Amino acid sequence: MKSIIELKNLHKVYATGTHALKGIDLEVKEGEFCILLGLSGSGKSTLLRCLNRLIEPTSGEIHIDGEDVIAAKGQKLRFIRRKIAMIFQQFNLIKNLSSLTNVLTGKLGYSTLIHSLTFPQHKNDVKIALENLRRVGLKEFANKKTRNLSGGQQQRVAIARALMQDPKIILADEPVASLDPATADSVMRYLGELNKKDNMTVICSLHFLSLARKYGTRVVALKDGKIVFDGTPEEIDEKKFKEIYGEDAEEVEIR
Amino acid sequence: MKKENKIKSIIQAILTDLLFWIYIFGCISFLINHWFEKTIPSNFVVIFGIAVGLITFILGLSVGRKVFFPTIRTDKKWHKSFWGWSVFFILLITFVVGWNLVEVDLYKLFTKFRNAGGILSGIFDPNLNILTLCLTALAETIYLALLATVFAIPLAFSLSFFAARNLMPRTFIGNTVYIIVRTIATIFRSIEAIVWAIIFSVWVGIGPFAGMLALMIHSVASLTKLYSEQIENIDPGPVEAIKATGASTLQTWLFAVVPQIISPYLAFTIYRWDINVRMATIVGFVGGGGIGLLLLQQQQLLRWQNVGVIIWLIAIVVWTMDMVSAKVREKLQEM
Numbered sequence: 001m002k003s004i005i006e007l008k009n010l011h012k013v014y015a016t017g018t019h020a021l022k023g024i025d026l027e028v029k030e031g032e033f034c035i036l037l038g039l040s041g042s043g044k045s046t047l048l049r050c051l052n053r054l055i056e057p058t059s060g061e062i063h064i065d066g067e068d069v070i071a072a073k074g075q076k077l078r079f080i081r082r083k084i085a086m087i088f089q090q091f092n093l094i095k096n097l098s099s100l101t102n103v104l105t106g107k108l109g110y111s112t113l114i115h116s117l118t119f120p121q122h123k124n125d126v127k128i129a130l131e132n133l134r135r136v137g138l139k140e141f142a143n144k145k146t147r148n149l150s151g152g153q154q155q156r157v158a159i160a161r162a163l164m165q166d167p168k169i170i171l172a173d174e175p176v177a178s179l180d181p182a183t184a185d186s187v188m189r190y191l192g193e194l195n196k197k198d199n200m201t202v203i204c205s206l207h208f209l210s211l212a213r214k215y216g217t218r219v220v221a222l223k224d225g226k227i228v229f230d231g232t233p234e235e236i237d238e239k240k241f242k243e244i245y246g247e248d249a250e251e252v253e254i255r
Numbered sequence: 256m257k258k259e260n261k262i263k264s265i266i267q268a269i270l271t272d273l274l275f276w277i278y279i280f281g282c283i284s285f286l287i288n289h290w291f292e293k294t295i296p297s298n299f300v301v302i303f304g305i306a307v308g309l310i311t312f313i314l315g316l317s318v319g320r321k322v323f324f325p326t327i328r329t330d331k332k333w334h335k336s337f338w339g340w341s342v343f344f345i346l347l348i349t350f351v352v353g354w355n356l357v358e359v360d361l362y363k364l365f366t367k368f369r370n371a372g373g374i375l376s377g378i379f380d381p382n383l384n385i386l387t388l389c390l391t392a393l394a395e396t397i398y399l400a401l402l403a404t405v406f407a408i409p410l411a412f413s414l415s416f417f418a419a420r421n422l423m424p425r426t427f428i429g430n431t432v433y434i435i436v437r438t439i440a441t442i443f444r445s446i447e448a449i450v451w452a453i454i455f456s457v458w459v460g461i462g463p464f465a466g467m468l469a470l471m472i473h474s475v476a477s478l479t480k481l482y483s484e485q486i487e488n489i490d491p492g493p494v495e496a497i498k499a500t501g502a503s504t505l506q507t508w509l510f511a512v513v514p515q516i517i518s519p520y521l522a523f524t525i526y527r528w529d530i531n532v533r534m535a536t537i538v539g540f541v542g543g544g545g546i547g548l549l550l551l552q553q554q555q556l557l558r559w560q561n562v563g564v565i566i567w568l569i570a571i572v573v574w575t576m577d578m579v580s581a582k583v584r585e586k587l588q589e590m
Contacts, residue, residue, distance in 0.1 A: 078501040078502070081500065082500060086496065088492060088495070088496060091492075092490075092495060094493045094497075094510065094511060094514045096514055096515070096518075097514050105500060107500075108500045109500050109501020111506075113509075116502075116509075116510070161496075
């Protein structure tokens with residue numbers, strides 16, 4: 001299988017002096033469900049945001065689907081970004097707009113300014129958006145403002161927005177950290193489905209090993225901005241777990 | 256404490272003490288001049304101030320030490336310490352000097368009430384024959400305030416994005432645009448609308464148009480500041496999410512920023528209109544037209560009954576605007 005993401009010696013130093021990524025080398029194959037583990041502050045969020053340049057890397061190389069992400073500018077960068085959907089811990093929906101409008105914003109990378117201002121008039125876009133909402137089981141919530149939805153429903157709207165981009169890759173930054181365990185599992189199930197049925201490559205940071213074992217095909221663990229483990233979920237035993245999370249860590253069993 | 260910090264604190268403390276005592280001696284010399292008509296040369300004031308300031312600093316009694324070296328423990332209550340008494344003294348002398356400068360005269364206040372009789376009787380016996388004239392002028396005032404607000408909205412709306420720290424990239428161009436827009440807005444805002452009215456009444460002639468321009472400039476400057484602060488307070492999450500979809504900068508602003516600020520923007524704008532109606536009256540006094548100009552004319556002609564009508568009208572309009580804008584803003588909050 002060909003690799004879709006290639007990182008070489010990636011560094012990120014923040015203006016505050018924090019050295020968040022210290023030379024990351026990583027290759028992700030097409031169709032993988034790659035789980036990122038690591039303590040808060042280990043560099044997971046920074047790594048995910050460097051991939052679509054929400055954060056500018058300090059040095060190193062990023063190739064996604066054969067394109068040089070670091071060299072990309074303007075239009076080119078927008079076209080790379082629209083192939084990479086992103087899902088966030090805080091859902092990051094526009095709370096006083098309807099679910100449907102939120103889902104339609106997933107199409108912005110494909111639209112001109114005029115087109116995007118008249119979204120409701122473009123029947124085809126609306127049809128696809130409704131179809132995506134149906135897929136996450138929220139069709140009847142299309143006209144509801146997202147601020148009135150529960151956490152799990154909001155994250156599903158965010159997944160529908162991601163689908164709207166017709167992405168090859170989904171980056172998920174702790175997508176279930178603000179959800180209760182049952183809802184968390186249902187959200188992960190949608191991500192799993194996209195990975196298996198639609199063959200989307202998923203990179204997802206998590207804190208629960210149980211979910212990592214259930215959905216991940218690969219686990220990459222970060223510690224202090226370096227990769228300290230790279231293997232299958234089954235390979236993580238007590239010892240490895242303590243290496244990643246420190247000596248005092250106990251695995252919390254969810255479910 | 257670091258060495259540089261210590262030196263900095265010492266300099267700040269000494270400067271504070273010098274200014275403190277120069278001010279006190281300045282006040283004393285003013286009072287001597289005022290009461291005994293004896294002039295004290297200003298270099299005396301400065302020399303005495305510097306001398307006493309330095310002495311108190313060296314003796315460790317001074318206010319500067321108290322302010323800039325808070326770590327020095329003083330268990331004494333303020334009335335048992337030298338700095339406490341000097342602060343008490345400076346407040347007292349400021350009050351006395353103020354009383355004399357403002358020419359406070361309680362005798363006049365309580366005995367010359369009769370002088371204002373004309374205007375008071377005018378208020379309670381308004382000349383309703385000029386009501387039509389007044390209403391025309393009042394309409395001028397309300398509409399000039401409205402137009403000033405309406406013209407200010409698109410300008411301030413567009414400018415506010417460039418005056419928001421979180422939207423301007425931290426590149427050379429980004430910083431330059433941000434600083435220029437901010438600085439111009441601050442300068443224009445610090446010039447009062449009444450000054451703008453004077454400028455424009457010379458420029459385009461006395462009348463409501465001058466008043467409208469004056470209020471517009473001032474509104475653009477203040478709304479830009481208020482709007483941009485609102486943008487700086489938005490949730491950055493949606494901005495990140497919209498950017499990640501591959502949206503252009505303009506699309507990101509329209510879809511992630513605008514929906515978050517629209518209702519506070521409306522609230523600020525209505526509040527601004529309310530302020531503009533009130534200011535339009537004042538601006539009229541200096542050549543901005545409308546009811547303010549009419550009030551000035553009638554007052555100079557000593558037509559107190561006409562002045563009475565105008566005062567009633569202004570009060571009713573301001574009161575109504577106040578009520579309406581408060582109600583609308585309340586509703587917007589709930590949205």
